[in-house]
Amino acid sequence: xxxxxxxxxxxxxxxxxxxxxxxxxxxxxxxxxxxxxxxxxxxxxxxxxxxxxxxxxxxxxxxxxxxxxxxxxxxxxxxxxxxxxxxxxx
Numbered sequence: 682x683x684x685x686x687x688x689x690x691x692x693x694x695x696x697x698x699x700x701x702x703x704x705x706x707x708x709x710x711x712x713x714x715x716x717x718x719x720x721x722x723x724x725x726x727x728x729x730x731x732x733x734x735x736x737x738x739x740x741x742x743x744x745x746x747x748x749x750x751x752x753x754x755x756x757x758x759x760x761x762x763x764x765x766x767x768x769x770x771x
Contacts, residue, residue: 688742697747704754705735711761719766727766 712719712727719727738750757767 687744689744689747693744693747697751700751701735701754704751704758705731708754708758708761711758714761714764716764717761717766718764 708731709728711717712724712731717724741747741750760767
């Protein structure tokens with residue numbers, strides 16, 4: 682992410698595409714984990730929340746905000762893998 686100074690260029694967005702898709706899939710898979718203390722309705726609600734967050738974040742154009750969103754998503758994924766439920770999945 683060196684090309685754009687503040688705003689993401691098409692190259693920056695393409696470079697992050699695989700990383701974001703992988704993170705998205707991992708979060709959705711982690712929400713199915715049997716170690717999480719959630720019933721089916723809660724799992725579906727958390728998945729819908731994660732989808733909504735990723736859809737809204739897809740419109741982000743600031744390089745710094747994109748990095749922050751990815752870092753937050755990785756942190757939420759680490760909590761899910763530990764069996765904890767993050768307050769907001771971002």
